[in-house]
Amino acid sequence: xxxxxxxxxxxxxxxxxxxxxxFLVFTIGPLIFSLIMSFFDWPLIxxxxxxxxxxxxxxxxxxxxxxxxxxxxLKYAAIFVPLNMIIALFLAMLITQPVxxxxxxxTIYYIPTVISGVAVSILWGxxxxxxxxxxxxxxxxxxxxxxxxxxxxxWAIVAVIIASAFGVGSMMxxxxxxxxxxxxxxYEAANLDGATPARQFFSITLPIITPTILFNLITSIISxxxxxxxxxxxxxxxxxxxxxxxxxxxxxxxxxxHKLGYASANAWVMFIIILxxxxxxxxSSSAWVFYETEAGGAKQKxxxxx
Amino acid sequence: xxxSKTSKVIIYILLGIMAVYFLSPFVYMFFTAFKTEAExxxxxxxxxxxxxxxxxxANAWNSQPFGTYLVNSLLVTIGTTVGQVISxxxxxxxxxxxxxxxxxVMFMILLSTMMIPWxxxxxxxxxxxxxxxxxxxxxxxxxxxxxxxxxxxxxxxQFLMGVPKDFEEAARIDGANAFQIYWKxxxxxxxxxxxxxxxxxxxxxxxxxxxxxxxxxxxxxxTLALGLAQFxxxxxxxxxxxxxxxxxxxxPPIIIFIIAQxxxxxxxxxxxx
Numbered sequence: 001x002x003x004x005x006x007x008x009x010x011x012x013x014x015x016x017x018x019x020x021x022x023f024l025v026f027t028i029g030p031l032i033f034s035l036i037m038s039f040f041d042w043p044l045i046x047x048x049x050x051x052x053x054x055x056x057x058x059x060x061x062x063x064x065x066x067x068x069x070x071x072x073x074l075k076y077a078a079i080f081v082p083l084n085m086i087i088a089l090f091l092a093m094l095i096t097q098p099v100x101x102x103x104x105x106x107t108i109y110y111i112p113t114v115i116s117g118v119a120v121s122i123l124w125g126x127x128x129x130x131x132x133x134x135x136x137x138x139x140x141x142x143x144x145x146x147x148x149x150x151x152x153x154x155w156a157i158v159a160v161i162i163a164s165a166f167g168v169g170s171m172m173x174x175x176x177x178x179x180x181x182x183x184x185x186x187y188e189a190a191n192l193d194g195a196t197p198a199r200q201f202f203s204i205t206l207p208i209i210t211p212t213i214l215f216n217l218i219t220s221i222i223s224x225x226x227x228x229x230x231x232x233x234x235x236x237x238x239x240x241x242x243x244x245x246x247x248x249x250x251x252x253x254x255x256x257x258h259k260l261g262y263a264s265a266n267a268w269v270m271f272i273i274i275l276x277x278x279x280x281x282x283x284s285s286s287a288w289v290f291y292e293t294e295a296g297g298a299k300q301k302x303x304x305x306x
Numbered sequence: 307x308x309x310s311k312t313s314k315v316i317i318y319i320l321l322g323i324m325a326v327y328f329l330s331p332f333v334y335m336f337f338t339a340f341k342t343e344a345e346x347x348x349x350x351x352x353x354x355x356x357x358x359x360x361x362x363x364a365n366a367w368n369s370q371p372f373g374t375y376l377v378n379s380l381l382v383t384i385g386t387t388v389g390q391v392i393s394x395x396x397x398x399x400x401x402x403x404x405x406x407x408x409x410x411v412m413f414m415i416l417l418s419t420m421m422i423p424w425x426x427x428x429x430x431x432x433x434x435x436x437x438x439x440x441x442x443x444x445x446x447x448x449x450x451x452x453x454x455x456x457x458x459x460x461x462x463x464q465f466l467m468g469v470p471k472d473f474e475e476a477a478r479i480d481g482a483n484a485f486q487i488y489w490k491x492x493x494x495x496x497x498x499x500x501x502x503x504x505x506x507x508x509x510x511x512x513x514x515x516x517x518x519x520x521x522x523x524x525x526x527x528x529t530l531a532l533g534l535a536q537f538x539x540x541x542x543x544x545x546x547x548x549x550x551x552x553x554x555x556x557x558p559p560i561i562i563f564i565i566a567q568x569x570x571x572x573x574x575x576x577x578x579x
Contacts, residue, residue, distance in 0.1 A: 011484045012409070015400025018393040019416065022453025027419050030430035037429065091324060097317045098309065105321045107567060108328055114563045115556040117513040118531045122538065122552050123331050126545060132347040134334060166328070170574075177575035197313075226423050229515045233538050250425050255520060260429050267425040274423060 034264045042261030055265035065241070065249060066266070070273075072157070073246035077224040080161050085216055088168045092175035093201070106176070113169030121233035124163035125150065153242035156235050160243055164230055171216050178212040179205060210289040214281070221277055225270060246270060332556075339363070339549045346545045363554070366547035372554075374526055375533040382447045382518075382529060383511050389452035390507045391500050397454045398462035399488050403474070413463075420456045424516075432520060446521040447514075447529075451507070458503040461573060465499040466492070502573035505566040509559045530555050 042048040095106045128149040136146030149159040228247040237244040254263035341355040435446040518532040537548040
C-alpha cells in the first residue's frame with residue numbers, strides 16, 4: 001500500500017524528469033558556470049586565474065570594440081525590430097484579405113523562413129555582390145547607381161537588415177492567426193458606421209492585436225541581439241568591422257581568441273541588457289497593450305482552439 | 307464582407323509585388339545554377355542559361371564529400387526530432403495533466419529559460435562536452451534534444467490544456483497506469499502537436515550552423531549546413547557549385563513545410579493564447 005502511494009506521488013515527477021535533468025545539465029549548470037568563468041582569466045589551455053571584476057572593468061574602460069559592437073547591435077535592433085514588425089503586419093493584413101488564392105501567397109511569404117541561416121546568407125551575398133550582383137543591375141535599370149553593399153561600411157549593415165528581413169514569415173504568421181481570430185461582426189458594425197478601412201485598421205485591428213505586438217516585440221529584441229550566423233557568413237563582421245555584431249564579438253572572443261572568461265563576461269552583459277530591455281518593454285506595455293477583459297467584453301474570442 | 311473591384315485589384319497588386327520580393331531570388335538562383343561561371347558573373351546578367359548544364363549539380367555535389375555531410379545531417383535531424391517528440395510530450399503531459407508540489411514554480415522556470423541567450427551557455431557547454439569526450443562527434447548536437455526544449459514543451463502543454471479534464475477518467479477506472487494513458491490515449495490526441503514540434507525541430511536543426519561549427523572539427527563529421535558554408539571564403543569565386551548545393555539544401559525543408567503547413571498555421575494560432 002505504501003509503495004502504491006509513493007508511486008502515485010512520484011509519477012508526475014517521472015514525466016517531467018527529462019526536462020529536470022536537461023535543465024540541470026544543459027541550462028542552469030552552464031549558466032552558473034558561465035557566471036563563475038566571467039570572473040576568471042580563462043584560457044582554452046592552461047589554468048584559469050581569478051581576476052574579480054577585471055573582465056567587466058576591462059570591457060567598460062579599455063575595450064573599444066566592446067562599445068562599438070554594442071552600438072552596432074543596438075543600432076541593428078533599433079532599425080530591424082520595428083521594420084520587421086511593420087513588414088510582418090503589412091503581410092499579415094494582406095493575407096487576411098477575403099480574396100481568392102491568398103493561401104498561396106501565405107505559403108510563398110513563409111518559405112524563406114524555413115531556409116534560414118547559411119542558405120540565406122549565400123543567396124543574399126550573391127544578389128548583393130557589388131560587381132555582378134543582380135540587385136545593382138536592377139537598380140541601374142531605373143537609373144540608380146547601387147552601392148557596393150558588402151564592401152562599403154556605410155551600407156553593410158543595411159545589407160544585413162535586408163537579408164534578415166527575408167525571414168519575416170514566422171512573425172507574419174503569428175500576426176496572421178491573431179487577426180484571423182478577430183470576429184467578423186466587429187468589422188461589419190464598423191462598416192455600417194461608415195468607417196474607412198484605414199480607420200478600421202487603426203481603431204479595431206491594431207488595438208486588438210497589441211498583446212501579440214508585445215509578444216513579437218520581445219522575441220525579436222532577444223533574437224536580434226543573438227544574430228550571429230547571418231553576419232558571420234554575409235559580411236564576416238566587416239568591412240572595417242562595421243557589422244561586427246555583439247554576438248559575433250562574443251563568439252570570436254571565445255572560439256577564435258580563446259579568451260573564455262572574457263567572452264563569458266561579454267555574454268553576461270548581453271544577457272543583462274536583454275533582461276533590462278525586456279523589463280522596460282513589459283513596464284511600458286500597460287500603457288499600450290489592451291487585454292480583452294479591459295475592453296469590457298467588447299471582443300469575444302472565437303471559441304474552439306485555446 | 308463585400309469588396310469593391312478596385313480594392314480587390316489593389317490587393318492583388320500588393321500581394322504580387324511582395325511575392326516577387328520573396329520568390330525572385332529563388333527563381334533567379336534556380337536558373338543561374340545551370341549556367342557557366344562566366345555567364346553567372348556576366349554583366350548585364352541574363353535570366354536564362356545559354357545552355358542548361360545539368361551536370362553542374364553532380365559536379366557541385368562531388369566537389370566536397372557532401373554525401374557524408376548529408377548522412378550526418380540526416381542523423382542529427384532524425385536523432386533530435388525523435389528525441390524532442392518523446393521527451394517534450396512526456397514533460398508536457400506531466401505539466402498539463404498532473405498536480406504536484408513545485409509544479410507552478412518549475413513551469414515558470416521552464417518558461418524563463420527561453421530568455422537565456424545561447425551565447426551565455428555555449429562556452430560552458432563546450433567545456434562540458436569536451437569533458438565527456440563528445441567534441442568532434444554528433445552527440446552534442448543530438449543528446450540535449452532528448453531532454454526536451456522549453457518552447458516545444460510549452461507548445462505541447464498548451465495543446466494538452468485544451469483537452470477536457472475527465473478525458474482519462476475512463477481509462478483510469480479500467481486500471482490503466484499513467485504511462486499507459488499517456489501512450490495509448492494522449493499520444494494519438496497529441497498528433498497535430500507532435501507533427502508541429504517535429505517539423506519545427508527538423509527545419510531548425512537542418513539549418514543549424516553555429517552548433518556544428520563549434521562542436522565539429524573533421525570534415526567527416528560535418529553537416530550539410532557546415533559543408534555549404536565552406537564555399538564562403540575559400541571558394542568564394544565558385545558561384546555555380548555554391549548555388550547548386552544551396553538549392554539541394556533548401557529543397558527538403560521547403561517540401562516538409564508545404565506538406566505540414568496546416569499544422570504550423572494551426573499550431574501558431576494555439577500557442578499565443
